[in-house]
Amino acid sequence: MSRLELKELYAGFRDAGVIKALSKQISKEAERLCEPLCIMEVCGGHTHTIMKYGLKQLLPQSIEFVHGPGCPVCIMPxxxxxxxxxxxxxxxxxxxxxxxxxxxxxxxxxxxxxxxxxxxxxxxxxxxxxxxxxxxxxxxxxxxxxxxxxxxxxxxxxxxxxxxxxxxxxxxxxxxxxLVPPAVDAIMQDGEARVNAFIAPSHVSVISGAKIYRGICENYATPVVVSGFEPVDVMQSIAMIVRQKNEQRCELEIEYSRCVTMExxxxxxxxxxxxxxxxxxxxxxxxxxxxxxxxxxxxxxxxxxxxxxxxxxLPSQEIDDHKLCICAKILKGLANPEECSVFGTACTPNQPLGSCMVSSEGSCNAYYRYAQV
Amino acid sequence: MSQIQLSHGGGGEETNRLIREMFYAHFANDILLAAEDAAVLSVAKNIAFSTDCFTVSPIFFAGGNIGKLAIAGTVNDLSMMGAKPLYLSAGFIIEEGFETAKLEQIVVSMAQELKVSGAKIVCGDTKVVPRGSADQIFITTSGIGGILKPGISANRLNEGDVLILSGDIGRHGAAVLMQREGLGVRGNIQSDCASLWPAVEALLRYDISVSAMRDATRGGLSAVSNEWARQSAVCLELEESAICIDDAVQGICELFGFDALDFANEGTFLIAVKAKDAQRALECLRGVEVSKNAAVIGRITRKKEGRVILHSAHGSSRYLEPPKGELLPRIC
Structure with a gap:
């Protein structure tokens, strides 16, 4: 038996040709969308993939991302x-x-x-x-x-x-x-959120199964795709969401079938x-x-x-964020990091005011580190 | 003497013996052996002068040790200014109880590394500190070199210059990281630690129009390219797919969430040359062992002054930021 090289686990999922082909396919199929897609990638790991590989640049304007509450450091009060x-x-x-x-x-x-x-x-x-x-x-x-x-x-x-x-x-x-599902529920029940599809983190489902998202899929009538973290995974998941929307389906699907099962x-x-x-x-x-x-x-x-x-x-007094910090809105998907008045100035990875700038999975950190041209 | 004792730094007989039997024995040259209070040198009119401290942990790592690093580090700083490394000083701070055999191993590799550039150690100092006051051994080297080609400067990059990287990136950072306690990974990663003078010497010999050179040490290629963008108020546009990363180094990055662009190198440098000379520069570099994998990785433009843009093979672009936060401490 030949030895498995670590490289084999990711190289194909970063292949430029495949990413380009998916970009083309998504753009074509997205022309048929009845409404703009507002996809929440729940996990900060996905935010990083999207920013690091510049995936937004490869997608039509009708597809937008909202960065969810899925960074365990960012949500820590x-x-x-x-x-x-x-x-x-x-x-x-x-x-x-x-x-x-x-x-x-x-x-x-x-x-x-x-x-x-x-x-x-x-x-x-x-x-x-x-x-x-x-x-x-x-x-x-x-x-x-x-x-x-x-x-x-x-x-x-x-x-x-x-x-x-x-x-x-x-x-x-x-x-x-x-836990992921209660947080997503909280955001959707808030009423302000504009999200109409979800990319769910594969590593959570490796443990808990894809089944934990059934409720979200059914209660909010939105597609949920459990996705891997490589750029090809994310692009493939977006393609699956676009297809669901075009076929008027709201299903729970697994893109990361390499390791995720329903159970x-x-x-x-x-x-x-x-x-x-x-x-x-x-x-x-x-x-x-x-x-x-x-x-x-x-x-x-x-x-x-x-x-x-x-x-x-142990202290138990609840403490709110700095009043200039809009982490709360960002975590709810109501604002992008760039809309924050202290982003990149008073709040940087070296001197973070808000938690979204601290963690390598935080969305502000991802926007700062992988600023798009 | 199997261990270094406080008396070896006391200035008396033991100190003298250590100097004679260790440092003179391995670094021997007329200037050093003259044993004056200061080295007397005759040098060209234009010299480059640099200093560096070395505290790397572990002191022995795959592909080198603190001694080799201490020579290559200062030799490379001088080389990057187009200066032939000539004379170095070496200061040793040694923790009481340090094994003499280890010290000798370090000193022998320093002597070997000096041969690569022909530089000499002409003065030095040794201090021994009580156990616990230093971690095994720290070395400081300073050096001067005769400038063969004036005007090489990170402040004078020009639009249109082509950027060449002398080899693959991240091996020093990955090698040191891998050997740190508690990480529990093994792999065949050798530090790139090496003197770059032979590569620089080749570029100068063929009169390549070099605008700037810089070795991508702490902070890696991300740090160096951002320093250049700011210093010369230009834009560095890099092609991600042209930057070579060893599979094992990339593997470490995958496992621990690092980026090889941020990893330290100790024998890899970035060169900006006039476009007309880019091909000749590549040929020159590829003819020298230390830079045999040199490749063009980008160019200098005015697209966004002070920034570095990384273009991906799949058609997206982003800014490359300098590394932030707590990088690996004691990498060199």
């Missing part, structure tokens, strides 16, 4: 960053999290600034690295500030399972895992269900309170729950 900062300042405590979280501004500081002042804050490449850190520091408490959508949740569950099996007592969890990864879903349950409420930055839109540890795992254990020491 400041009070939860403040909680991470409060944890990082505790004696004999190591706060570990994924890279981008370090630079998200809380109400007064960032984890990176706290680290510079001597707090033990560490960025992980893989959540599993938290195990080694806990083992190497038996006299300290390690708190994993867990973020992410359905994609990263199983890793947190697996980490907790490992900690249990190995009898590691000094690893705790601050859970900020959020998803049942083993991973079991893992999540074993350790976590939906929270009654979670406040999303920009969008506000959304019931049952996030997860927390089940009662029987309270002994691992840093939010419960340190409850009395």
């Amino acid at each position: 400041k009070e939860r960053i403040d909680q991470a900062i409060a944890l990082s300042g505790m004696k004999n405590l190591i706060l570990v999290t994924l890279g981008d979280m370090l630079y998200v501004p809380g109400s007064l500081s960032t984890l990176a600034k706290e680290r510079a002042q001597g707090c033990d804050v560490r960025a992980l490449y893989s959540p599993m690295d938290a195990l080694a850190i806990a083992l190497q520091n038996p006299d300290k408490t390690v708190v994993y500030f867990a973020i992410g959508f359905e994609t990263t949740t199983p890793m947190t569950a697996a980490l907790l399972q490992q900690a249990q099996e190995k009898g590691i007592k000094n690893l705790l969890f601050h859970i900020n895992h959020v 998803g990864n049942l083993k991973a879903q079991e893992m999540i269900e074993k350790y976590m349950k939906p929270r009654e409420n979670f406040r999303w930055r920009g969008v506000g309170d959304i019931p049952f839109s996030a997860l927390e540890l089940k009662v029987e795992f309270e002994g691992y729950d840093a939010e419960k254990i340190f409850a009395s020491q």
